Amino acid sequence: MHVGRATSRGLLVLADGTTFGGTSVGASGFATGEVVFNTSMSGYQEIITDPSYAGQIVTMTAPHIGNYGVAGADEQAARPWCTGLVTRSMSRHESNWRSEGSLTAWLQMNDVVALSDVDTRRLTRHIRARGSMPGVIAADGTVAELRDMAARLPGMEGVDLASEVSTRTPYVVTPERPPQGRVVAIDLGIKRGIVRELTGRDLITHVVPAGTDAAEILALDPDGLVVSNGPGDPQPLEGVVATLRALLGELPILGICLGHQVLGIALGATTFKLPFGHHGGNHPVRRTSDGRVQITAQNHGFAVDFSEESAEGFTSAYGPVEITHVNLNDHTVEGLTCSEVGASSVQFHPEAAPGPNDANGLFDDFAAVLRRA
Numbered sequence: 121m122h123v124g125r126a127t128s129r130g131l132l133v134l135a136d137g138t139t140f141g142g143t144s145v146g147a148s149g150f151a152t153g154e155v156v157f158n159t160s161m162s163g164y165q166e167i168i169t170d171p172s173y174a175g176q177i178v179t180m181t182a183p184h185i186g187n188y189g190v191a192g193a194d195e196q197a198a199r200p201w202c203t204g205l206v207t208r209s210m211s212r213h214e215s216n217w218r219s220e221g222s223l224t225a226w227l228q229m230n231d232v233v234a235l236s237d238v239d240t241r242r243l244t245r246h247i248r249a250r251g252s253m254p255g256v257i258a259a260d261g262t263v264a265e266l267r268d269m270a271a272r273l274p275g276m277e278g279v280d281l282a283s284e285v286s287t288r289t290p291y292v293v294t295p296e297r298p299p300q301g302r303v304v305a306i307d308l309g310i311k312r313g314i315v316r317e318l319t320g321r322d323l324i325t326h327v328v329p330a331g332t333d334a335a336e337i338l339a340l341d342p343d344g345l346v347v348s349n350g351p352g353d354p355q356p357l358e359g360v361v362a363t364l365r366a367l368l369g370e371l372p373i374l375g376i377c378l379g380h381q382v383l384g385i386a387l388g389a390t391t392f393k394l395p396f397g398h399h400g401g402n403h404p405v406r407r408t409s410d411g412r413v414q415i416t417a418q419n420h421g422f423a424v425d426f427s428e429e430s431a432e433g434f435t436s437a438y439g440p441v442e443i444t445h446v447n448l449n450d451h452t453v454e455g456l457t458c459s460e461v462g463a464s465s466v467q468f469h470p471e472a473a474p475g476p477n478d479a480n481g482l483f484d485d486f487a488a489v490l491r492r493a
Contacts, residue, residue, distance in 0.1 A: 169199070176202055417472045
């Protein structure tokens, strides 16, 4: 779809017909996806390679992008997953001791359509007011052609993107020190940062495809289960939900981001689509147990839904479910636990990558649970 390099004027056209001009700094051709904005000040390479961004065009609200170049150690997957990148100003030069090249060259090499010189402030305000919507990012093409294409694009609801980004074959990552346990991670779009945090706590980590069933997971004789982050709508992931229901009470379970939403569904909750999602490294979350506020990294467009009557939790078929974390910006559910079956989850990213490390201790808590089990 995207071939060669482009240095011409480019366009971003939203499904409602709104058009933004810019300069093409990535691959030629065009790409489609849901247009979202990310408020992180840095970490653009981690964002671009985060599988949770599959099917999305990412707008960076920070005005200057690319100044410290790119480095392989920052990549969260083997390839970029966002379909396009939009910036206000793309740096012409990179300067950092870790840099292995420029962001523009890396985007072109990895076939990512990208625009610079876009009025990202106007674009962000538009999305905030109208909600995230499909769009087309293009290095060439007429406004009329792109508007027609954008108007016919489907939304994110009901689309199973997790199965598209999940590993096709299981693999194992071993810790550098003597192992102190074994976990299975269901890959719904897992970031390398999550695997790194698990192995950094001396846990052998078996990463398995999204379609792996409960019997296959138990056959690996794990001490616990992690359900990873990932892209899109959790509702179509019926097979993953069935797997979790079969494993609730059998293993300690930790859900992260999309894994949090899927665990919520398995416990009997519902989910809904947020107007423009949470994308960035500056989201304040309150821990309900003690009121402590943590600044968290987030990337999701859907959330677990609790009615006003169950604002503190609800009773599931597996025992009481409590809300453990709440977003202070919009009061959405950011964490839950069902202690009777040893299951808990958070909507944010405790591994950050990129972002703050306030919530990193959740991995310590999970490792401690495994050692007591």
